[in-house]
Amino acid sequence: MEATARDHLKDDVQKSAETVATDFTALRSDISRLAASVQQMAANELGAQVEDLNAKASEQITAAERAIRKNPTQAALIAAGIGFMVGLIMIR
Numbered sequence: 715m716e717a718t719a720r721d722h723l724k725d726d727v728q729k730s731a732e733t734v735a736t737d738f739t740a741l742r743s744d745i746s747r748l749a750a751s752v753q754q755m756a757a758n759e760l761g762a763q764v765e766d767l768n769a770k771a772s773e774q775i776t777a778a779e780r781a782i783r784k785n786p787t788q789a790a791l792i793a794a795g796i797g798f799m800v801g802l803i804m805i806r
């Protein structure tokens with residue numbers, strides 16, 4: 715009688731272990747899919763932010779080019795002043 719109870723207990727433990735293994739495999743799969751989804755969302759968001767930054771930088775470059783064309787003498791003097799300041803800093 716004790717042998718039968720042990721056999722039933724062994725079978726129950728084995729079935730439980732198989733169920734846990736199956737659930738663990740399913741959980742791994744779910745986590746893997748979740749990670750892939752999060753990665754895709756992050757890539758999409760990052761891509762949108764990069765596009766926005768590129769657009770803003772392009773606008774700023776265009777504005778700077780217009781200012782230089784409008785006031786070339788002033789732009790040249792500013793560039794010379796910046797060069798002079800960098801030269802002073804580098805000497806020290």
